[in-house]
Amino acid sequence: MATSAFARLPGFRDFPPEDLALRSHIQEAWRRVSRRYGFLEYDGPPLEPLELYVEKSGAEIAGQLYAFTDKGGREVAMRPEMTPSLARILGDRSRGMSKPIRWFAMPQLFRYERQQRGRLREHFQWNADIVGEDDVAADAEVLAVAIDGLRELGLTAADFRARVSDRRLLREVLRAQGVAEDRLAAAFGIIDKLERMPRDKARAALVTDAGLGAAEADALLDFFDSADIAAVQTRFGDRDEVGVELERLKQYVAALTAMGLGEYVEVDLRIVRGLAYYTGIVFELFDRQGELRAICGGGRYDRLLELVGGEPLPAVGFGMGDVVLGELLAERGLIPAYARSLDYFVVSISAEQRPEALRIAHALRDRGSSVAYSLKEQSVTKQLKAAAREGAREVLIVGPDELARGCVVARNMGSGGEREIALSELS
RNA sequence: GUGGGCGUAGCUCAGUUGGUUAGAGCGCCUGACUGUGGCUCAGGAGGUCGCCGGUUCAAAUCCGGUCGCUCACCCCA
Numbered sequence: 001m002a003t004s005a006f007a008r009l010p011g012f013r014d015f016p017p018e019d020l021a022l023r024s025h026i027q028e029a030w031r032r033v034s035r036r037y038g039f040l041e042y043d044g045p046p047l048e049p050l051e052l053y054v055e056k057s058g059a060e061i062a063g064q065l066y067a068f069t070d071k072g073g074r075e076v077a078m079r080p081e082m083t084p085s086l087a088r089i090l091g092d093r094s095r096g097m098s099k100p101i102r103w104f105a106m107p108q109l110f111r112y113e114r115q116q117r118g119r120l121r122e123h124f125q126w127n128a129d130i131v132g133e134d135d136v137a138a139d140a141e142v143l144a145v146a147i148d149g150l151r152e153l154g155l156t157a158a159d160f161r162a163r164v165s166d167r168r169l170l171r172e173v174l175r176a177q178g179v180a181e182d183r184l185a186a187a188f189g190i191i192d193k194l195e196r197m198p199r200d201k202a203r204a205a206l207v208t209d210a211g212l213g214a215a216e217a218d219a220l221l222d223f224f225d226s227a228d229i230a231a232v233q234t235r236f237g238d239r240d241e242v243g244v245e246l247e248r249l250k251q252y253v254a255a256l257t258a259m260g261l262g263e264y265v266e267v268d269l270r271i272v273r274g275l276a277y278y279t280g281i282v283f284e285l286f287d288r289q290g291e292l293r294a295i296c297g298g299g300r301y302d303r304l305l306e307l308v309g310g311e312p313l314p315a316v317g318f319g320m321g322d323v324v325l326g327e328l329l330a331e332r333g334l335i336p337a338y339a340r341s342l343d344y345f346v347v348s349i350s351a352e353q354r355p356e357a358l359r360i361a362h363a364l365r366d367r368g369s370s371v372a373y374s375l376k377e378q379s380v381t382k383q384l385k386a387a388a389r390e391g392a393r394e395v396l397i398v399g400p401d402e403l404a405r406g407c408v409v410a411r412n413m414g415s416g417g418e419r420e421i422a423l424s425e426l427s
Numbered sequence: 428g429u430g431g432g433c434g435u436a437g438c439u440c441a442g443u444u445g446g447u448u449a450g451a452g453c454g455c456c457u458g459a460c461u462g463u464g465g466c467u468c469a470g471g472a473g474g475u476c477g478c479c480g481g482u483u484c485a486a487a488u489c490c491g492g493u494c495g496c497u498c499a500c501c502c503c504a
Binding site for chain 2: 010063064080082083113116117125127273320349350380382383386387389392399416418
């Protein structure tokens with residue numbers, strides 16, 4: 001509605017308290033889980049040099065940047081993702097840091113594209129990364145963080161699943177199926193789109209872009225109908241190169257199973273992910289209903305830090321946005337009701353009690369309680385209505401009779417019961 | 428960037444083949460109720476009918492454009 005003279009920019013959100021409550025609910029859960037895993041919080045600038053993204057993330061991302069030329073003639077971009085910033089920050093200081101580095105952030109990210117369901121021009125994204133450890137245990141740890149982030153918000157294995165793959169294994173499978181070295185990138189792109197593409201179109205793409213014969217393409221498509229560990233084993237288990245990669249993926253799944261998270265994990269080699277910098281295990285989290293776009297995506301990116309000019313360090317991490325997650329929580333009825341709350345509301349019977357009421361309110365605030373009172377002189381009825389509206393747990397009624405006896409009346413707003421509190425307890 | 432659907436009060440919506448001062452519920456404000464909230468009752472504020480133009484004696488209603496929202500495509504954090 002264009003009632004205001006100044007409308008919001010398309011794709012951007014306002015956060016009045018009732019909406020900020022949901023965002024905080026999500027972010028507090030993310031932060032709790034991050035700390036539980038020993039991750040440290042960091043942040044970076046929301047505006048970065050454009051070139052930080054154009055080469056590193058792939059052409060797809062570069063085309064949809066919120067970018068412009070600043071007053072100093074610099075080409076800049078609102079950050080569309082956090083990983084390049086992380087790589088730069090670590091590039092400057094990782095040499096002096098003990099490994100592995102476990103960091104998390106909750107940046108607001110920006111993309112310039114038309115908004116649609118689950119996708120705005122701005123969102124908050126939880127990032128957690130482990131840098132400096134190439135063992136598959138780090139990959140498992142990172143996925144466990146992501147899964148626990150959702151569990152912390154009340155979601156269960158009935159609500160979402162993690163689909164995992166490994167680009168190294170996929171590469172060996174494609175090679176085994178006859179894809180030439182210089183066609184691997186094209187084949188990756190086709191596999192990534194398999195689920196959104198009609199089968200005959202996929203077959204045609206495999207023939208023209210990946211250089212396969214019609215029979216090979218069909219065989220590959222059959223394989224990707226159920227591209228899990230058993231399928232790989234049955235089909236390509238006799239090849240050593242495949243076996244090595246398969247073993248690592250098995251360890252990955254075994255680690256997550258040992259943590260008790262096995263029911264969340266499904267191996268599916270169709271998961272590739274668009275970003276160019278991923279080098280190993282990749283994963284995406286989806287709602288079980290399959291109605292929403294991916295809730296979370298991540299993987300291993302062992303070359304990125306080096307590309308950005310830092311110490312060559314292996315790394316693995318993920319990003320999880322607040323928009324799709326919020327939709328899933330809403331669908332599952334997991335958004336807590338918004339309610340104002342206050343420990344005390346101080347009511348003055350008349351203007352004469354005002355100074356004493358202010359003194360009491362401030363004494364309670366000094367003790368850490370949340371306290372409010374009517375800012376103008378009002379009838380007791382109105383003050384109580386205000387107290388109820390603001391969610392006060394207890395109302396302190398400061399009246400002449402009680403003050404004369406050295407006390408105030410404390411009214412419990414839930415039960416309606418009243419008791420007296422001595423002024424000596426409120427100093 | 429392409430295409431579909433939708434724009435009426437703060438919110439959810441009604442508004443008949445175009446017809447006089449555009450309505451309801453919820454919310455908000457005031458009062459009944461200047462020493463006790465939730466309930467009830469009475470009253471009130473709040474609308475360039477997204478915007479611009481056209482057709483017409485007459486437009487919320489029909490037409491065109493535009494902006495916004497939304498869904499899908501493209502693409503994907």
